[in-house]
């Protein structure tokens with residue numbers, strides 16, 4: 001079994017991972033909202049990552065929007081933004097109530113991975129990705145040679161972030177970032193993003209009027225935050241500007257440059273579907289458990305056609321996003337790179353699986369299993385039950401995340417059940433939450 005990026009046309013099946021929990025629907029959310037807000041703690045926008053530090057560190061901002069904005073202007077000047085760009089940029093800044101409402105929205109319920117996957121790795125999206133692969137073949141070929149990231153991955157990010165440029169978000173970025181900076185909860189993060197947005201304007205790479213995107217500040221075809229833009233965006237079409245809105249070569253090369261910066265390993269895949277033996281101990285699933293392929297093979301993990309795994313020291317984690325009845329995946333280092341772009345497991349698996357399909361690979365052999373929609377009060381009830389019975393689920397927050405899943409797995413094991421952490425109706429019954 002090759003671990004290369006070469007698409008596996010022969011692969012009979014493939015599939016999915018373990019995060020019933022990372023798919024959260026925000027109450028009242030409209031368009032390009034974060035796909036998995038509950039597991040993107042830093043901010044809910046996609047291309048924010050801890051790997052990309054904000055430009056400046058601050059103490060707290062004054063309360064009151066006017067005073068806060070005055071302070072932000074001073075800090076922008078201190079950070080080297082020109083007076084002209086400050087005037088131009090702040091002319092549009094106003095308090096946006098709607099941003100705060102979106103930022104404070106609590107996830108109403110947790111949806112399962114099966115729903116998430118079907119919505120994002122659709123036949124239409126695969127076909128469009130394949131057409132765009134042909135259309136921009138020369139561009140992608142140059143990008144892969146330079147950055148080491150194959151076209152099908154870039155297309156998968158592009159497809160998931162904006163449906164290949166179909167929607168960038170129409171929120172004016174500067175007022176949105178100023179509002180979030182002055183809201184206080186993540187003042188440091190968003191102040192830095194605002195200043196970096198002004199630097200982009202100062203450099204003449206975008207105007208305040210055209211600088212629009214998601215409500216949390218993500219911009220363009222691949223939804224970069226301003227800090228990511230400054231650090232990783234590149235001018236690939238040679239017009240002297242880094243245009244992530246209007247230039248496909250710029251957007252795709254920038255995405256590749258970002259992934260390389262996050263540690264993408266040339267020539268390696270994201271992961272693959274695997275087959276697990278009867279009686280497998282599912283407590284070994286989840287990103288926290290890494291073993292090399294030799295060790296996984298010793299545990300009975302095989303390729304889907306039951307041939308042995310390649311005996312290598314490649315490190316991998318095993319994911320069963322919809323439990324023991326759904327598909328299982330071994331994920332490699334490049335999967336962690338995808339998680340560096342967006343910390344939601346469901347997102348990262350969808351990127352990998354969409355990439356495989358765009359490259360001509362088959363769908364996973366086992367379909368993800370549907371799971372019940374879990375509402376916040378119900379999840380809190382489950383978390384309280386687990387905590388009360390010694391299966392530490394952490395602080396009850398109503399979000400079905402990896403901690404809750406792991407606690408359910410321990411509960412299942414203690415009760416002689418398959419410890420896959422998946423909340424089937426039978427498991428919910430035992431947890432007192434049907």
Ligand SMILES: [Ca+2]
Pocket residue numbers: 234235236237238239240241242243247250
């Ligand atoms: Ca350009």
